[in-house]
Amino acid sequence: MRETIKKYVEELFQAAPSTRRARELKDELLTNLTDRYDDLVEAGEDPQIAYAKVIDGIGDVEELIAMLEEQDFLNPVTQEKQRQKSALLVSGAVGIYILAIIPTFILSGRVGTVAALIMVAAATMLLVYNGMSRPRYTKADDSLVEDFKEWNQGKSQRKAAMAAIQSLIWTIAVIVYLLCGFLLHLWHIAWIVFLAAVAAGQVIRLLFISSEEKTP
Amino acid sequence: MSIASDLIRGHTETIILAQLARQDSYGYQINKEIQQKTQGSYELKEATLYSAFRRLESAGCIHSYWGDQATGARRRYYSITPMGRALLEQNKADWEKAKLLIDQLL
Numbered sequence: 080m081r082e083t084i085k086k087y088v089e090e091l092f093q094a095a096p097s098t099r100r101a102r103e104l105k106d107e108l109l110t111n112l113t114d115r116y117d118d119l120v121e122a123g124e125d126p127q128i129a130y131a132k133v134i135d136g137i138g139d140v141e142e143l144i145a146m147l148e149e150q151d152f153l154n155p156v157t158q159e160k161q162r163q164k165s166a167l168l169v170s171g172a173v174g175i176y177i178l179a180i181i182p183t184f185i186l187s188g189r190v191g192t193v194a195a196l197i198m199v200a201a202a203t204m205l206l207v208y209n210g211m212s213r214p215r216y217t218k219a220d221d222s223l224v225e226d227f228k229e230w231n232q233g234k235s236q237r238k239a240a241m242a243a244i245q246s247l248i249w250t251i252a253v254i255v256y257l258l259c260g261f262l263l264h265l266w267h268i269a270w271i272v273f274l275a276a277v278a279a280g281q282v283i284r285l286l287f288i289s290s291e292e293k294t295p
Numbered sequence: 296m297s298i299a300s301d302l303i304r305g306h307t308e309t310i311i312l313a314q315l316a317r318q319d320s321y322g323y324q325i326n327k328e329i330q331q332k333t334q335g336s337y338e339l340k341e342a343t344l345y346s347a348f349r350r351l352e353s354a355g356c357i358h359s360y361w362g363d364q365a366t367g368a369r370r371r372y373y374s375i376t377p378m379g380r381a382l383l384e385q386n387k388a389d390w391e392k393a394k395l396l397i398d399q400l401l
Binding site: 103104106107108110111112114115118136137138139140142143146224227228231 | 308321326327342346349350353356369370
């Protein structure tokens with residue numbers, strides 16, 4: 080009878096993909112079914128009836144097999160790839176921000192400033208693209224676990240949004256400083272703009288914290 | 296038992312987390328304990344159990360590992376994570392609130 084159980088499970092998983100996850104699930108199911116069968120027989124159940132009970136207790140595996148095929152957003156491997164791509168975009172953007180100062184030294188006057196601003200725009204584009212291309216987790220069903228996953232993702236998205244806004248504030252501060260310096264020659268007081276950036280950054284943080292308090 | 300099964304199925308994950316909060320376990324053992332605790336009146340289908348396991352694991356609430364068996368075959372064990380414990384507490388609190396509300400209304 081134990082062989083029959085094994086054959087039954089093999090048949091069930093015929094339509095499943097030949098992935099490691101599918102094989103592991105098949106093994107797990109087989110081990111548990113066999114355990115149950117052994118327990119029933121040990122308790123004195125007739126082998127045929129035990130077999131029927133075990134098979135009956137399986138339920139609908141179709142949904143389970145379908146789950147094996149769907150793309151796993153929270154799979155650590157895909158998450159790692161996502162993280163690497165994100166890291167590349169962010170580090171590239173920061174690099175371009177810093178390099179954006181160079182045109183103001185090499186090219187004269189307005190041309191230099193325009194070139195610098197173009198590079199800053201490019202860097203900001205990278206950051207925005209990075210922020211928006213995170214996989215949005217949509218609930219697979221109404222279970223409590225799906226609710227939890229969605230909340231968890233929402234929290235990290237808010238953190239990412241805050242980080243993006245902070246970098247934007249600082250970018251604007253540098254732009255304002257350079258403009259004041261090159262166009263208005265106000266180097267001696269334009270540095271105040273950086274203090275303003277710090278204050279603005281703190282205000283944004285407070286706003287985010289208070290909005291976190293509101294959402295349960 | 297069919298109506299009650301639908302009502303309970305939404306709590307499958309919480310039930311599993313409660314079992315794992317006591318000790319690490321595997322599929323059949325969890326099912327057996329549930330049957331014993333409910334004196335045989337509630338039995339989880341294997342498919343329901345495994346769906347719940349996958350969902351909980353991909354949410355980071357439980358962690359699985361392979362244990363060695365005396366007979367040579369490997370068995371998949373599950374253990375609860377700190378996030379799982381937090382979810383369990385939250386769900387238990389939600390259930391108490393829901394229970395109170397429905398008892399008041401019915």
